[in-house]
Amino acid sequence: MQHAQDPALFRSQLRQWLLDNCPEQMRDGQNTEDTICWGGAGWVFSSPAQQQWLERAAAVGLTVPTWPVEYGGAGLDRAREKIFYEEMARINARLPLQSFGIWMLGPALLHFGSHAQKLHYLPPIARGDIRWCQGYSEPGAGSDLANVQTHAEDCGDHWQVTGQKIWTSYADKADWIFALVRTDRAAPKHRGISFVLIDMNQPGVTTRPIKLISGASPFCETFFDGAKVPKAQIVGEENRGWDVAKYLLTHERQMISGGGQGLQGGRALGAILADTAGPEGRIDPMLRADALRLEVDTLATGMTLERYKDISESGAEVGDASAMLKYMGTELNKRRHELLMTAGGLDALDWDGAMGSAPADWLRTKANSIEGGTSEIMLGIISRRVLGLGGQS
Amino acid sequence: MTQPMIKLVHSEDETMLADAARGFLDGAAPVSHLRGLRDAGRSHDPDLWGEMARMGWAGVLVPETHGGADMGHAAAGILAAQMGQTLAVSPFLSTAVMAATALRQVADGRTDQALRQIAAGQRTYALAIDEGRKFDPGRCDLHAVREGNGYRLSGRKGFVVDGALADRVLVQARTDDGLVVFDLPAGAEGIERRARAAIDSRDSADITFDGVVATGDDLLGRADQVLRPAILAGQAALAAEMTGLVAGAFGMTVGYLNERKQFGVTIGQFQALQHRAAHLWCEQEVTAAAVLNAGRQMDAAPQDAALAVSIAKARATATAILAVSEGVQMHGGIGMTDAFDMGLFMKRARVCAEWLGDYSYHAEIIGNIRGI
CATH class of the missing domain: 2.40.110.10 (Butyryl-CoA Dehydrogenase, subunit A, domain 2)
Structure with missing residues (x-):
């Protein structure tokens, strides 16, 4: 399918294409960890419809609508990207594919990768063939990320990587990992890091899930014991991986700020409050006040995300402002889930009880303001780099 | 329902308008101008308003056929924000924004003369x-x-x-x-x-x-045909003025953090203050997006702009109150003195918070539209 350039024409074509191609079962707006299609070599589709939807969308580049066509995308500009999401929302369509490859590695490769790397790595991400995970944090490198110690030893045409990563989301389900490794131990800490791509299907890589307070284990420990990494698998220059890492982080932060799915995902607050009404239809005034404040801030934060997309489309660097989007978006998401738990009351106190996954979802949100840089790190970035406040932090 | 694509960035023309307004106001209406009027017991400066009218500000929402510049609500917001930044005193909101919007709703020619006089700066409302x-x-x-x-x-x-x-x-x-x-x-x-x-x-x-x-x-x-559009326009422009006020107060505060020394270092080096300032900046950014969106909605489809306008005014109210409270606190004792400008920002913020609906008023409208 050739996507029309003209926005109005594109909209009508897309609308028809969605009606023809988005399976009925994929029009329920579901976007939970269980219903998302993550893809990957070992992916087991939850239904034939899920597989069909992925394959049809990938065939026309709509798993990654803004990526160039030659790398598996649809080459949409911002106006048509907006239309795409509007039309998807109109029929309540699930996203055909979500992944760290799409959100994080893809943008970094598009910016720093060679043409050969883009051709090699991006289409399998767009098709959902390869699932990626992120090897950033280490036991001794959390907020101080540049302190990574995982070491890459130079063996001529390849490196041997040894060390430990932690909080690697879905590492146990991933095929490849993009990782920060130390290629120069003598250099200042920011200047001895390289950004490399590692095939996890080799003896030198093992993973171990970590059980979290939510009961789930989305995060893992990942161990490297002499894992082999051909030198062609470096993104950007050797010892300049910190630049790639930071660039990728701005995308990760934007992704986390919107909860990956836009801030208004899930049930409307009005419907949730209505369920709490007492016999006379009375809704707790404190709860309603909290809900109204949350709605105001959610709608305004959504506009802020749109504004920053418009800014970056106009060619300006969003850069450090992504710290603001991440901070505001995640604190908002935590508020939303606190409110949902209060609205759920006694019904929300059981695992898979009347409120379903509400307790696990609520607990999961507590990581939002930690992962991808804590709220405090975000505020530090803003005060130092946006406001120019001197000294420590 | 295909809506025109709303872009939440300023166009080149809008940036030029803002820069020109800033340049003029820094010379003609810095905060000291308000202070001077206050100390002289005056609440209006006809000469300043005359100059604004000559630049087309009084006719910002008056049709060109009536001598106006007809620049639209987003542009009116840009002017209001620039005025807010130095607390410039003028009848801009009541005359150029609200009255002009009300009078424009009357189609039978009775208000033609009034609109002309507004644009010329010869009549205030x-x-x-x-x-x-x-x-x-x-x-x-x-x-x-x-x-x-x-x-x-x-x-x-x-x-x-x-x-x-x-x-x-x-x-x-x-x-x-x-x-x-x-x-x-x-x-x-x-x-x-x-x-x-x-x-x-x-x-x-x-x-x-x-x-x-x-x-x-x-x-x-x-009232629903004449006053309602005028109130919406006023709320959008007032919210914009408040973002300017926030920018003014915040600029002073960040400047002070970088200059004031205690314990041998500038107080901006203390993380406790850095994080408060950074949080305030984040709130300011979110509010700025809501305000720009409201101006764009008013220009695109004013009959459907109620939600956008109320989000803008609610956010502007909360952010302005935070900005001036933090502004005084981070300045310490000097922030409490009449000789220092932060108090003027605080008092204007309080008036703006109430005028045309406080946070609760607008939250209620948002709740009704959003089914909460």
Whole structure:
């Protein structure tokens, strides 16, 4: 399918294409960890419809609508990207594919990768063939990320990587990992890091899930014991991986700020409050006040995300402002889930009880303001780099 | 329903407008100008308004056929924000934004002359809406009784912004047929104006209408057709003014953090203050997006802009109160002194917070639209 350039024409074509191609079962707006299609070599589709939807969308580049066509995308500009999401929302369509490859590695490769790397790595991400995970944090490198110690030893045409990563989301389900490794131990800490791509299907890589307070284990420990990494698998220059890492982080932060799915995902607050009404239809005034404040801030934060997309489309660097989007978006998401738990009351106190996954979802949100840089790190970035406040932090 | 794509960035023209406004206001209306007026017991500077009119600001929403610049609501917001940044005193909101919007709704030519005079800076307006402690345009005891071919108005209005000095008053009144708006000369027989000593040193008045005679021509139209669009326009522009106010207060605060030394270092090096300042900046950014969105919605489809406008005014209210509270706190003792400007920002923020609806008023509108 050739996507029309003209926005109005594109909209009508897309609308028809969605009606023809988005399976009925994929029009329920579901976007939970269980219903998302993550893809990957070992992916087991939850239904034939899920597989069909992925394959049809990938065939026309709509798993990654803004990526160039030659790398598996649809080459949409911002106006048509907006239309795409509007039309998807109109029929309540699930996203055909979500992944760290799409959100994080893809943008970094598009910016720093060679043409050969883009051709090699991006289409399998767009098709959902390869699932990626992120090897950033280490036991001794959390907020101080540049302190990574995982070491890459130079063996001529390849490196041997040894060390430990932690909080690697879905590492146990991933095929490849993009990782920060130390290629120069003598250099200042920011200047001895390289950004490399590692095939996890080799003896030198093992993973171990970590059980979290939510009961789930989305995060893992990942161990490297002499894992082999051909030198062609470096993104950007050797010892300049910190630049790639930071660039990728701005995308990760934007992704986390919107909860990956836009801030208004899930049930409307009005419907949730209505369920709490007492016999006379009375809704707790404190709860309603909290809900109204949350709605105001959610709608305004959504506009802020749109504004920053418009800014970056106009060619300006969003850069450090992504710290603001991440901070505001995640604190908002935590508020939303606190409110949902209060609205759920006694019904929300059981695992898979009347409120379903509400307790696990609520607990999961507590990581939002930690992962991808804590709220405090975000505020530090803003005060130092946006406001120019001197000294420590 | 295909909506025009709304872009939440300023165009080149808009950036130039903002820069030009900033340049003019830094020279003609820095904060010290407000302070000077206040100390002289004045609440209006006709010369300043005349200059603004010459630059097209008074006619920002007046059609070009009537001598206006017709730049739209987003542009009006840009001007309001620049004025807010240095607390510039002018009848911009009541005359150029609200009255012009109200008068534009009247299609039969009766208001052509009034619009021309607004654009030329020769006529100022005040809107007489409030009667109680809180903004509530649905509450109106001031009544207009039919008498011959005209009406007789009786009642009181409070907190009429620019009401003591405006040339004319747009007053909401209750009739047997519902709420309407009259356009009256402020000096009409039976109108008594009492200037209030407002904390922000601006013109606001309580006005009594004691059997004021109005003709059928003085009746502009129904409140929902004339006043409602004017209020929306005013709320959007006021929210924009408040983002300017926030930027002004925040700029002073960050400057002070980088300059004031305690314990041998600038206080901006203390993480406790850094994080508070950074949080405030984040709130400011979110509010700025909501305000720009409101201006764009007003220009694209004003009849559908209520949600956007209320989000903007609610956010602006909360952010302004935070910015001036943090501003005083982070300045410490000096922030409490009259000689320092932060207090002027705080007092203006309080007035803006109430004018045309406080946080709760707008949250209620948002809740109704969003089913909460």
